[in-house]
């Protein structure tokens with residue numbers, strides 16, 4: 001008999017961090033476990049995408065440093081308004097990977113001032129436990145394993161990375177292509193219904209696969225949505241696929 005997973009309701013009861021609670025509450029309220037990755041390069045594209053997919057997602061994942069015309073007032077202020085309007089969180093996929101002091105500067109300073117607007121951020125844990133101390137006011141999603149071909153996140157790396165992630169109070173989850181302990185939330189990118197790869201090392205799985213075999217909590221979809229002819233419809237498709245895959249994964 002296969003092991004069952006905990007439901008979002010069960011995870012919500014055990015959640016300690018305010019951002020974990022918010023994510024789980026949003027998932028249940030919107031019946032969605034979809035995070036759209038907005039890997040677009042202008043403010044207009046970013047805001048248009050957020051407007052189209054906003055109702056169907058629990059979070060919008062940004063790479064804010066690829067926005068060529070970034071301006072706090074013109075980019076972040078309206079993005080935050082859309083996040084409030086459609087009830088989604090902002091996940092900045094910065095993948096910090098330095099010593100604590102440098103990460104703190106990258107998080108709080110420069111033009112992006114991530115600390116002022118992101119609900120949660122991604123970070124490598126390669127800098128060790130204390131490198132994560134600076135993310136006090138947000139949740140951290142630790143990079144445990146990567147989706148790309150030839151990644152150096154081997155079994156033994158992932159084991160050590162998990163020790164850091166599970167022990168740090170700022171960490172709410174991990175990004176991985178393998179199952180992780182249920183104490184933290186699992187975020188899985190590399191999800192696409194049409195393709196198996198992108199010719200640049202990315203490797204894709206289906207929502208069904210990642211819920212069934214990894215017991216993931218949230219799927220992250222980039223090109224499957226923003227490159228689609230109809231991003232709004234694509235977000236509905238991934239939302240529905242993700243939700244039914246989640247429900248199926250609750251059954252024995």
Ligand code: 6AU
Nearest residue numbers: 037145146147148175189190202221222223
């Ligand atoms: O669906 P795609 O391939 O268009 O986009 C996947 C998104 C990109 C990557 O930077 C990110 O997910 N990603 C991550 C994250 C979220 O941290 C880790 C990883 O291992 N693979 C991956 O693709 O924005």
